[in-house]
Amino acid sequence: MARQNSLARPTRRVSDRPYHTMKQSRIAITGLGLTAPNGNTLAEYRQNLLTGVSGVELIEVRYMGAQPAGVCHFDPLKYQKKKDVRIGTRAGSISIHCAREALADSGLNWETFDKSRAGIYLGITEHGNVETENEIYNLSLFKHDTKFWSHHHNPRTVANNPAGEVSLNLGVTGPAYTLGAACAAGNLGLIHAAQMLRLGEVDVAFAGGVSESIGTFGIFAAFKSQGALASHPDPTKASRPFDKKRNGIVVSEGGCIYTMERLEDAVARGARIYGEVGGYCVNSDATDYVLPNSVRQAECIRRALAHAGLEAADIDIVNTHATATPQGDIQECQAIREVFAGCEGVNINNTKSFIGHAMGAAGALELAGNLPSFNDLTVHPTINVDELDPQCELPGLVLNQPRKAKRVDAILNNSFGMLGINSVLIILRYRG
Amino acid sequence: MTKEECRKLVTEIIADIAPDEDLSNLKPDVRLRDQLQLDSMDFLDIVMELRKRHGIEVPEADYIQLASLDSCAEYLTPKFNGLAARG
Numbered sequence: 446m447a448r449q450n451s452l453a454r455p456t457r458r459v460s461d462r463p464y465h466t467m468k469q470s471r472i473a474i475t476g477l478g479l480t481a482p483n484g485n486t487l488a489e490y491r492q493n494l495l496t497g498v499s500g501v502e503l504i505e506v507r508y509m510g511a512q513p514a515g516v517c518h519f520d521p522l523k524y525q526k527k528k529d530v531r532i533g534t535r536a537g538s539i540s541i542h543c544a545r546e547a548l549a550d551s552g553l554n555w556e557t558f559d560k561s562r563a564g565i566y567l568g569i570t571e572h573g574n575v576e577t578e579n580e581i582y583n584l585s586l587f588k589h590d591t592k593f594w595s596h597h598h599n600p601r602t603v604a605n606n607p608a609g610e611v612s613l614n615l616g617v618t619g620p621a622y623t624l625g626a627a628c629a630a631g632n633l634g635l636i637h638a639a640q641m642l643r644l645g646e647v648d649v650a651f652a653g654g655v656s657e658s659i660g661t662f663g664i665f666a667a668f669k670s671q672g673a674l675a676s677h678p679d680p681t682k683a684s685r686p687f688d689k690k691r692n693g694i695v696v697s698e699g700g701c702i703y704t705m706e707r708l709e710d711a712v713a714r715g716a717r718i719y720g721e722v723g724g725y726c727v728n729s730d731a732t733d734y735v736l737p738n739s740v741r742q743a744e745c746i747r748r749a750l751a752h753a754g755l756e757a758a759d760i761d762i763v764n765t766h767a768t769a770t771p772q773g774d775i776q777e778c779q780a781i782r783e784v785f786a787g788c789e790g791v792n793i794n795n796t797k798s799f800i801g802h803a804m805g806a807a808g809a810l811e812l813a814g815n816l817p818s819f820n821d822l823t824v825h826p827t828i829n830v831d832e833l834d835p836q837c838e839l840p841g842l843v844l845n846q847p848r849k850a851k852r853v854d855a856i857l858n859n860s861f862g863m864l865g866i867n868s869v870l871i872i873l874r875y876r877g
Numbered sequence: 878m879t880k881e882e883c884r885k886l887v888t889e890i891i892a893d894i895a896p897d898e899d900l901s902n903l904k905p906d907v908r909l910r911d912q913l914q915l916d917s918m919d920f921l922d923i924v925m926e927l928r929k930r931h932g933i934e935v936p937e938a939d940y941i942q943l944a945s946l947d948s949c950a951e952y953l954t955p956k957f958n959g960l961a962a963r964g
Binding site: 527592593595596597 | 918
């Protein structure tokens with residue numbers, strides 16, 4: 446019952462929306478571009494999510510040897526010159542690929558578009574580790590004499606690098622920056638874009654998240670030291686959220702960037718609309734550097750629901766953040782169990798089981814993997830669950846095989862990160 | 878090392894610095910900037926590669942000597958030969 450009221454045109458009580466009392470523009474997703482370890486287009490990615498194809502493989506990590514990782518195989522030269530690839534960063538190349546694909550997908554007339562009215566908002570977990578490690582390694586070959594340190598180091602490692610490379614490539618003269626939010630960053634890119642569109646700061650946003658983290662041994666080594674780095678004889682089975690024998694994170698690279706517009710603008714130009722921003726929340730645990738907090742996660746989910754004017758039972762798919770760490774998965778399941786208690790129709794899945802943890806790209810990429818469910822009414826599964834951990838048992842978990850859903854009108858996407866940052870984003874089917 | 882060999886080494890570096898450029902018809906007596914899309918950062922890369930690959934130092938005051946392949950050969954060949962002589 447709540448669904449019919451809320452999705453048709455929500456009747457919202459001010460008390461439900463303490464920080465949103467003014468009338469706001471509706472925000473549409475009108476295009477997307479991605480590169481994931483198991484696909485470089487939405488069609489390829491989705492097909493692999495529905496047929497159980499993992500994108501995790503073994504790579505050589507400096508000082509550590511072979512490790513499972515999610516590697517993207519797009520062609521950087523599709524949209525960049527060789528020189529730009531040489532000077533720029535992997536995150537820059539990923540961002541340019543995704544932004545260009547999103548632009549083409551959006552149908553925007555870029556020739557005539559006022560480039561000062563476009564914004565680029567990209568979530569990142571970290572940036573600069575890859576380039577810094579490479580320079581230090583290079584320096585070690587020259588007795589650590591700093592005259593061998595590259596003058597490219599600074600433009601490669603400034604935090605806005607991925608967004609800045611996109612602005613150079615697309616000629617965007619509006620705001621272009623990154624949002625550092627650990628592994629909650631992918632959702633944050635979209636959330637921030639919705640806010641900027643509603644404020645009228647830009648007319649089109651390129652928004653999402655990116656990661657080049659497989660290029661830094663430090664992230665692998667730190668997870669290893671923390672006891673949170675995945676290992677498995679078969680790399681395609683290394684990322685196994687909710688499985689009893691899960692043993693940690695598969696580090697991945699990737700990116701997903703959406704074009705987002707105010708709905709009235711999108712409708713006026715006859716754009717295809719993938720979905721509409723329903724609601725969102727970003728909050729903080731304020732409890733630990735690393736350990737998640739299920740109470741704050743649940744609070745974040747509830748606030749996002751309230752922001753959207755929805756109830757838990759209105760959600761059809763919950764895409765979990767679960768990274769396959771022993772404790773983290775349990776914490777998130779506790780949060781979901783509490784918020785969605787009694788909601789028998791909700792389907793719960795996990796995309797990291799296919800692609801590993803794409804860090805800053807995770808939230809945006811994982812949302813993309815689920816958006817086609819609005820059309821095909823199919824929920825992609827969580828793979829690699831050979832024996833479900835009883836502490837991760839949830840009624841709606843979609844395990845190992847896709848599931849047909851009676852309806853998919855609302856998708857809730859969880860992304861949580863270190864230092865206790867949580868982001869939850871709800872995307873609705875566009876109904877006119 | 879001959880000046881021709883020196884021009885060849887510099888051209889190899891430029892091929893890596895400016896990989897999109899066609900170097901097959903590079904005129905040795907014409908300024909590199911007038912023939913190729915090279916900016917000041919690219920010249921810093923050339924200086925760095927001379928340092929890394931060949932142990933050649935080019936002080937900032939001498940960057941102007943790298944203007945063309947011919948001026949590079951004129952300036953760098955004695956440096957290469959000096960390094961070779963020192964063993």
